[in-house]
Amino acid sequence: MTQSFDAAMAAFAPPLPLAVAFSGGADSTALLLACARRWPGQVHAIHVHHGLQSAADGFVAQCEALCARLQVPLAVCRVDARHAAGQSPEDAARQSRYAALADAALQAWPQRPMACIALAQHADDQVETLLLALSRGAGVAGLAAMPARWQRLGLTWLRPLLQVEGAALRDWLVAQQQDWIEDPSNTDQRYTRNRIRAQLLPQLQAAFPQFRDTFARSSRHCAQAAELLQEVAQADLAAVGSPPAIAALQALSSARQANLLRHWLRSVHSTTPAAAQLEELLRQVAACTTRGHQIRIKLGCGFVVRTGALLGWYNP
Numbered sequence: 001m002t003q004s005f006d007a008a009m010a011a012f013a014p015p016l017p018l019a020v021a022f023s024g025g026a027d028s029t030a031l032l033l034a035c036a037r038r039w040p041g042q043v044h045a046i047h048v049h050h051g052l053q054s055a056a057d058g059f060v061a062q063c064e065a066l067c068a069r070l071q072v073p074l075a076v077c078r079v080d081a082r083h084a085a086g087q088s089p090e091d092a093a094r095q096s097r098y099a100a101l102a103d104a105a106l107q108a109w110p111q112r113p114m115a116c117i118a119l120a121q122h123a124d125d126q127v128e129t130l131l132l133a134l135s136r137g138a139g140v141a142g143l144a145a146m147p148a149r150w151q152r153l154g155l156t157w158l159r160p161l162l163q164v165e166g167a168a169l170r171d172w173l174v175a176q177q178q179d180w181i182e183d184p185s186n187t188d189q190r191y192t193r194n195r196i197r198a199q200l201l202p203q204l205q206a207a208f209p210q211f212r213d214t215f216a217r218s219s220r221h222c223a224q225a226a227e228l229l230q231e232v233a234q235a236d237l238a239a240v241g242s243p244p245a246i247a248a249l250q251a252l253s254s255a256r257q258a259n260l261l262r263h264w265l266r267s268v269h270s271t272t273p274a275a276a277q278l279e280e281l282l283r284q285v286a287a288c289t290t291r292g293h294q295i296r297i298k299l300g301c302g303f304v305v306r307t308g309a310l311l312g313w314y315n316p
């Protein structure tokens with residue numbers, strides 16, 4: 001259920017010391033301010049300078065000013081967030097941001113490495129993430145949206161505000177007379193996420209006022225389903241072998257074959273096949289009933305080939 005900002009903060013019990021990922025935007029300003037008041041001397045802030053827009057230097061100055069006022073130590077890290085071919089600019093920025101946040105949390109204060117990092121995504125961000133996943137045709141792992149807690153890069157990551165509406169966060173900041181940075185790129189309608197926020201969320205609010213709660217429930221169902229699929233894939237891969245034996249693969253249902261192959265390609269070969277490529281591979285596996293049947297299919301960044309009784313992989 002959605003919560004007030006105060007209720008979410010009251011329920012938040014992170015390991016300390018805590019680093020807040022602080023962009024200077026409304027959400028992380030509210031999180032930083034509330035954490036600094038609640039755990040004085042135990043809260044640090046990390047700001048990532050993406051170098052993507054000319055306004056970024058001004059963002060740093062504003063973050064420094066608020067942290068000085070709150071007496072919160074601030075680490076500013078500069079990252080090169082240019083995206084590689086085939087990668088979305090938002091994804092590239094997110095990945096380099098997470099790596100920089102982890103480095104800073106563990107190394108910026110060597111006498112006192114941080115135990116965890118808190119991020120300020122809220123209930124509207126969660127809905128946007130789900131709708132973005134739907135717009136890409138994602139499977140259950142994508143529809144699971146953002147977890148509230150996970151371990152990665154040697155740290156605990158937390159999202160304590162996932163049940164708070166964006167407007168409630170801003171109302172709280174206004175009541176504290178605390179201003180924040182309005183990042184101009186957040187209203188750029190070239191980004192799908194911004195179109196979802198500006199055009200879809202108001203319509204959803206009018207048509208289904210409970211959409212934040214019900215969508216979040218669907219995401220939790222998907223998170224559970226994704227966990228089960230992962231467990232089944234691991235067990236099936238252990239039984240079928242890595243690389244997979246074709247005859248053993250054929251004995252599974254086609255849904256389990258698809259689940260296993262996706263898992264094998266992702267976990268062993270770091271590649272994600274397009275839906276049509278995976279369908280073609282399943283068709284070829286089913287048709288592979290004679291000694292002479294060849295398989296060679298482009299999948300993600302490489303090829304799946306038949307090598308005797310096994311499926312092989314190579315990346316030219």
Ligand SMILES: Nc1ncnc2c1ncn2[C@@H]1O[C@H](COP(=O)(O)OP(=O)(O)OP(=O)(O)O)[C@@H](O)[C@H]1O
Nearest residue numbers: 021022023025026027028029046047048119120121
């Ligand atoms: N440049 C940054 N430096 C540090 N943390 C960041 C930065 N950008 C985003 N984050 C963290 O990731 C979360 C989600 O990022 P997102 O891009 O949705 O936020 P934002 O709109 O830039 O800022 P905010 O969420 O603070 O309003 C932020 O709430 C914040 O905790």
